Every structure is written in C-alpha cells, then in structure tokens.
Amino acid sequence: MVLEKRNQLARHHHTERAWRLSTHDEIRRKEMKWILNAFVAVFLVLGAHNANAGAGHYHGPVNEHQASKIAESIVHNMARQGSLPTSWGQTPIGSLGKTSLDGNTVWQARFSNAEETNAEKRKMNVYLSLTGGFIKAEYATK
Incomplete structure (x- = not known):
C-alpha cells in the first residue's frame, strides 16, 4: 500500500x-x-x-537647369566609361527643350561635338523624363 x-x-x-x-x-x-x-x-x-528620396532623386518634375545638368552628366559619364569617344567628355549641352517621345512629354538635350571625326556621330540627343530619369541617348539623324 x-x-x-x-x-x-x-x-x-x-x-x-x-x-x-x-x-x-x-x-x-x-x-x-x-x-x-x-x-x-x-x-x-x-x-x-x-x-524617402535621397540625394539626386526627384519626386516631382525637374526644372530646365536641373535637366541640363543631368543630361550633361550622362554624356560625360558615358564618355568616361567608354560608351562614347573621350571627345564627348567635355562637350557642353547645345540646347534643351521639351518634346514628345512615344506620346509622352520629355526633356530633349541636344549635344554637338565638332571633334568627332565621323560626321554621322557629331550630334547626339539625350532624352530624360520630366522627373529627370534617363530614357535614352542616340545620335541625331537631323
């Protein structure tokens, strides 16, 4: 028990x-x-x-001065990285204006490089969104 x-x-x-x-x-x-x-x-x-937005990042539209600085830095960086001949590295912006691209209003920066030996590659257009984003860069045909 x-x-x-x-x-x-x-x-x-x-x-x-x-x-x-x-x-x-x-x-x-x-x-x-x-x-x-x-x-x-x-x-x-x-x-x-x-x-939140950091330096160099814009939420709203950029003004003409900002767009020109962004376009110049794109062309200069492309030259420094080897995407363009080095003669483009110091090329200033020729003109800047708004245009239509694929139905959207964008900034168009025009560059002209007299040092370029190839006549077809002396003029370049850089397209930016209205907020400063890079869209494309191409040699101008006109």
Whole structure:
C-alpha cells in the first residue's frame, strides 16, 4: 500500500512537473515571440527613412537647369566609361527643350561635338523624363 501510494505521488509529481515545464516553455516562447516582433517593428521604423528620396532623386518634375545638368552628366559619364569617344567628355549641352517621345512629354538635350571625326556621330540627343530619369541617348539623324 505504501509503495502504491509512493508510485501515485511520483506519477502525480512527474505530471505536475512536466505540466510546469511545458507551461514555462510556452511562456518563454511567447516572450521570445514578443521580443522578436518588437525588434522587427523597431527595425522597420528605423529603416523607414531609407524609403524617402535621397540625394539626386526627384519626386516631382525637374526644372530646365536641373535637366541640363543631368543630361550633361550622362554624356560625360558615358564618355568616361567608354560608351562614347573621350571627345564627348567635355562637350557642353547645345540646347534643351521639351518634346514628345512615344506620346509622352520629355526633356530633349541636344549635344554637338565638332571633334568627332565621323560626321554621322557629331550630334547626339539625350532624352530624360520630366522627373529627370534617363530614357535614352542616340545620335541625331537631323
């Protein structure tokens, strides 16, 4: 009888201890989940400023001065990277105006390079969106 009672107590103690451990683990799991969620939320809040516009990034339309600077930097960078002959590296913008391209109003920058030996490649047009984004650059046929 004493042995049976002892076994009963041992089983009860074991199940109670197991219940306490599983409850403790569940509480720890919930705490860790809360901490992880809080960490992710803080990380997202602190990283949200990167979603805003940075330097050189425009949300609205660019003015004529900004468009000319962007177009010049595109041509000069293309010359520096080898996409164009080096003589284009110092070529200033000839004219700038708005035109229609594929049904959209865009900035058209015209460049003329007298140092270019190939007559078909002396004039170049650079097209920018109204917000200053590069669309394309091509040699002018006219």
